[in-house]
Amino acid sequence: MEVTQTEVEAFVIATVREVLDLPDREITPESDLRDLPGVESIKLLRVISKVEKRYGVELDDDVIFDSSTIAQIAAAIESAVAARAG
């Protein structure tokens, strides 16, 4: 499976909308997850878990606990998928 960062970003955004129940809010790759309304640690972990399952990878702790933006998470997913393929 090959993925582009844009594609992953779209999936992460869709997952954030679903988990945080924000169907209509504008969310961009640069959005800071911690600033979204209704955000809680458990919900963010659920987002991470869904994204990891979708792409079949496990992110490092520093990505999970220290990332702020959707772009950072998407980049880590994209490189984990590439590392597995390579």
Added chain:
Amino acid sequence: MVSAARPSPVPAETNQHYDQPPDVFAHFLDARMKYSSGLYEDGVRGLDEAQERKLAFICDQLHLGRDGRLLDIGCGWGSLTLYAAAERGARVVGITPAPRQADYVRTRAAELGLAERVEVICAQIDEVAADLPAGGFDALAMVGSIVHFRDKAATVREAYRVLRKGGLVYLSESCFRNAARERAFAERPGTLFVRDTIFGWGELLPVSRYVAWFEDAGFSLTGLTDLSDHYARTIEDWRSNALRNRAQLEALEPGLTDRLVRYFEASNAGWGYTTKHYALTAAKRR
């Protein structure tokens, strides 16, 4: 990224949470009302069987046989206390601080004809530990209870004291995944994880802390089992039961179902990322 602050809870919440009427728990727990992880071994069909396997696992880990003397610290609704007495012929002392739980276990023991094998003490462990006889027990269990105790190191030392030489202890507990995760959350006390993963007030720790206390008390460690995936399945079954019994739960207290489901979902979000559930066994010997 993962953080959320909430006010620090107080110890009294342990009693409040566990001292709700048995009806509440009967609507989502298994038939024995075991409020901790099951064991979903191959061939297990559903929560009741998973909990029975887990009780057998605990008794096996403790080498519990006929007339074996078991101290069950934090006996809850008595699943292990009653199982050990009924299925293994053990003589059991259960301890719980919740009066409703103590009454329930005594009543069930009488109904099952186990009154002579089961004694229930209604107290906090640190109130009664000194009254328990040194070397008076062959086995000791703390199933998801030590997280609620005020002085955990002292409780482990008491466990050592009340066991006979060669006696065995079983402890299972939800833990931080490692010291790094503990540090991250210690900077934000009262996080959702600390509260919601352990059902009632408690202090979540990495398992390494427990290991050190067991070593320091004089125990030899005999086993460590990762039960995290089993707890995730257990909680998923509790969640399904709560949703299926929504009408009965709402009749007891409006809004209860959603609160429970939220508890369960919060707990299950953390396994592997921030939390683990371990069973630790140790022996009183060099």
